[in-house]
Each structure stands twice: as C-alpha cells, then as structure tokens.
Amino acid sequence: MLTVKGVVLTQRMIGEQDRFIDILTAEYGVIEVLVKGAGKISSKTGSGTQLFAYSEFCLHDKKKGARMLSSVSPIQIFYGMRSSVTAVALASYFSQVITFAVLPRSGIPEILRLMLNCLHFLCQKDTDEAMLKAIFELRIAALLGFMPDVVMCRACGTYLPETLYFLIEDGYFVCKDCQSTEEALRPSVEMPAGTLQAIRHIVLSDLEKIFSFRLREHCRQPLFDFAEQFLGYHVDRQFQTLEFYRMIKGGT
Numbered sequence: 163m164l165t166v167k168g169v170v171l172t173q174r175m176i177g178e179q180d181r182f183i184d185i186l187t188a189e190y191g192v193i194e195v196l197v198k199g200a201g202k203i204s205s206k207t208g209s210g211t212q213l214f215a216y217s218e219f220c221l222h223d224k225k226k227g228a229r230m231l232s233s234v235s236p237i238q239i240f241y242g243m244r245s246s247v248t249a250v251a252l253a254s255y256f257s258q259v260i261t262f263a264v265l266p267r268s269g270i271p272e273i274l275r276l277m278l279n280c281l282h283f284l285c286q287k288d289t290d291e292a293m294l295k296a297i298f299e300l301r302i303a304a305l306l307g308f309m310p311d312v313v314m315c316r317a318c319g320t321y322l323p324e325t326l327y328f329l330i331e332d333g334y335f336v337c338k339d340c341q342s343t344e345e346a347l348r349p350s351v352e353m354p355a356g357t358l359q360a361i362r363h364i365v366l367s368d369l370e371k372i373f374s375f376r377l378r379e380h381c382r383q384p385l386f387d388f389a390e391q392f393l394g395y396h397v398d399r400q401f402q403t404l405e406f407y408r409m410i411k412g413g414t
C-alpha cells in the first residue's frame with residue numbers, strides 16, 4: 163500500500179463504472195490510478211477524485227499497468243474555480259502541460275506547489291488570469307529544465323537594455339541595437355526592460371514570491387507573448403486546452 167498526496171489532473175472514463183485519473187504528486191511525478199466504481203452515484207470516492215481536487219490517496223501496490231485506488235480523503239477542493247469558465251479552462255491547460263511534460267517518477271516537488279498555488283489563485287475573484295498564465299508558463303518551463311538565459315545581452319553584456327529582443331528558440335536576449343541580421347530572422351519577442359525584469363523575477367525568485375509583482379501596462383503583452391511561445395516551443399507540443407482557453411477568452 164502506498165499513501166500519497168496529490169492533485170487530480172485528468173480523468174478518463176473506462177466503461178460505465180470505472181475511470182483512470184492522473185495524479186500529480188511531489189515524490190513520484192504524475193501517476194496513473196484506476197478508480198473502480200467511480201461512476202456510481204453513491205461513490206464514496208467522489209469529491210476526492212474529482213478534477214483538480216487535492217487529496218490524500220491510498221493506493222494498492224502496482225501489479226500490471228496502473229495502481230488501483232483503495233481509499234481517498236480530500237484535503238482541498240477548489241470550489242471557487244467552478245464559477246469561472248476561463249479559470250477552469252486555464253486549470254485544464256496547466257494540467258495538460260504537466261501531464262504531458264512530467265514523467266512518472268521524475269518527482270519535482272516544486273511542480274506540485276506551483277500547481278496548488280495556481281489553483282488557489284484561480285479560485286480568487288480578482289485574479290489576473292493572463293498574468294497567472296504567463297507566470298505558470300515561465301516557471302514550469304524553468305522547472306522542466308528550459309531556463310531562459312536572463313543574465314545579460316549576449317552581444318554586449320548590458321544587464322538591462324531599454325528595448326531588447328528575446329529569442330524564443332535560443333532562449334537568450336540581445337539589445338535592440340545588438341541584434342544581428344541572422345537573429346532578426348529567428349522568432350523573437352521585442353520587449354521593454356520592465357518585461358525582462360518580470361521574466362527574471364518569475365524564473366529566479368522563490369516560488370512564494372513569483373505571484374506578486376507590479377508590471378506597467380506596456381510591459382504586459384510582451385510578457386504574455388514570450389511566456390506562451392517559449393513554453394510551447396520548448397515542450398514542443400500544441401495543447402488543445404490552450405486553444406480552448408483562447409477561444410473562450412476571445413468570446414468574453
């Protein structure tokens with residue numbers, strides 16, 4: 163028997179009664195669990211295994227394929243999120259990124275903390291969702307080993323250029339005046355100094371601090387563009403949950 167705490171990222175029905183859930187844990191990364199009888203109305207496991215629930219799971223030892231759920235007790239159910247379609251869409255996007263990129267047994271405890279923090283903020287009414295999305299994208303990229311080089315202009319060593327180009331694929335930046343003709347042909351995001359400072363804050367600060375900083379209006383969009391493109395390129399995948407989020411965001 164294994165007891166483990168984790169967040170339910172995805173669920174798939176198997177027939178009428180059973181389903182598989184993917185759980186993000188601190189110690190074991192993402193693990194797949196079979197929940198027997200989940201489809202029954204009186205299911206005791208209901209709230210603890212629902213999407214985005216943070217629960218303590220007791221799992222039978224692995225025989226073939228997935229582990230089977232023995233019992234579960236919810237620790238936190240993020241109810242507040244249900245009132246916002248965009249919040250649920252973002253949580254689904256975060257889940258899909260993690261499910262895709264975090265292998266079983268590659269436990270990175272901070273990924274669970276990042277997800278729990280994001281779920282907490284998605285339950286708050288006044289959360290800046292576009293900002294939260296960018297923070298998640300950059301931090302998870304860094305945690306997965308795709309760390310942008312935020313030190314200085316690759317060409318001249320300037321720490322904080324007034325305007326710069328951050329190259330998506332190469333993950334470094336150059337001042338506007340230092341950009342070579344060859345670099346100008348590669349995908350990059352033009353940004354002001356304030357956006358660079360925000361990127362540094364998000365990838366380098368302690369996790370508790372990354373959700374609180376002020377950013378001037380003209381610095382926001384370049385941050386959003388860079389975060390989404392940088393993560394998408396480096397995990398090398400199109401996420402349909404991101405498409406869905408964009409679609410409903412555009413419609414509101």
Ligand SMILES: [Zn+2]
Nearest residue numbers: 315318337340
């Ligand atoms: Zn330079």
